[in-house]
Amino acid sequence: MSFFEIFYSLFILAFIFIAIIIFRHEKISGISATPTLRRTRTVMINMLKRHELHPVRIYDLGSGWGGLLQRLHKEFPNAAVRGYETSFFPYWVSKIFTCFSKNIQIEQKNFFEIEFTHNDVVMCYLSPQHMAKLKSKWESGAGHPGSVISASFPIKGWEPIMVEKRGKLIPSFIYLYKL
Ligand SMILES: C[S@@+](CC[C@H](N)C(=O)[O-])C[C@H]1O[C@@H](n2cnc3c(N)ncnc32)[C@H](O)[C@@H]1O
Numbered sequence: 292m293s294f295f296e297i298f299y300s301l302f303i304l305a306f307i308f309i310a311i312i313i314f315r316h317e318k319i320s321g322i323s324a325t326p327t328l329r330r331t332r333t334v335m336i337n338m339l340k341r342h343e344l345h346p347v348r349i350y351d352l353g354s355g356w357g358g359l360l361q362r363l364h365k366e367f368p369n370a371a372v373r374g375y376e377t378s379f380f381p382y383w384v385s386k387i388f389t390c391f392s393k394n395i396q397i398e399q400k401n402f403f404e405i406e407f408t409h410n411d412v413v414m415c416y417l418s419p420q421h422m423a424k425l426k427s428k429w430e431s432g433a434g435h436p437g438s439v440i441s442a443s444f445p446i447k448g449w450e451p452i453m454v455e456k457r458g459k460l461i462p463s464f465i466y467l468y469k470l
Contacts, residue, residue: 309380316378324355324381327416327442331465332362334455335414335440338467339367342438342453346370349412350436352402353377353421357385357395359414364395375402406434409470416442423447429470439468 292300317323327335339346346367351359354374363372374397376382382399389395403424407413413436415422422444429435445451445466453467 313378313380320353320377321420322353322418324376324378325416326355326358328457331416331442331457331463332359334457334465335359335442336362336366338440338453338455338465339412339438342467342469346412347410348373349414350374350402350405350407351414352405352425353415353417354381354385354397355416356381357389357397359416360385360389360395360397361392363414364389364392368394370394371396374398375400375405377401403428407436408434409437411436412438412440414440414442415444417444419444419447435470437470439466439470441466441468 313324339349348371349363349367351363351372351374354360354376357374360372360374363370372395374385374395376385376397377399379399382397385397389397415425422441426446426449439446442465443463445464446468449468451466452469455465456462457465
């Protein structure tokens with residue numbers, strides 16, 4: 292076996308191993324680590340700019356590979372940007388890519404355990420099940436944020452103060468809620 296063949300085999304094995312770990316986590320958490328599209332991030336940030344001139348803390352619940360956190364940090368350099376992510380590889384990749392940004396903090400933690408305050412802004416790109424669970428948690432009196440921006444998945448039963456449409460062929464919606 293040549294060096295190239297050994298290297299290639301190890302590469303394929305590592306790829307399969309990482310894919311298995313990621314897919315296993317997706318089955319448990321009920322959602323993949325698919326990042327928000329650039330245009331979706333722009334709409335989310337513009338909504339925030341229009342309604343929260345100086346956000347103090349911004350959270351990305353299920354921060355995936357960290358792309359939205361980096362964009363938030365760029366747009367709001369004085370805000371504390373926080374991410375929670377349970378999936379091993381997305382968490383570590385996002386940690387490595389943000390290690391020099393002192394205003395970005397990422398924890399490998401279940402975001403359902405987090406208590407928010409009225410000054411907090413929460414960004415989500417999750418699933419209908421995750422949004423329903425967050426809603427019942429916040430309605431039960433647990434510390435809830437002041438604003439929630441959710442890409443694609445509305446909070447059923449709550450009235451958004453703003454809805455933005457993104458895309459023409461396959462439209463998706465972004466919802467802003469004030470709590
Ligand atoms: C669609 S991705 C979000 C992408 C990211 N917000 C972005 O904009 O690029 C959803 C992420 O939520 C994570 N997740 C799901 N449930 C979670 C939980 N309870 N606590 C922390 N992370 C969770 C998943 O592992 C997944 O990476």
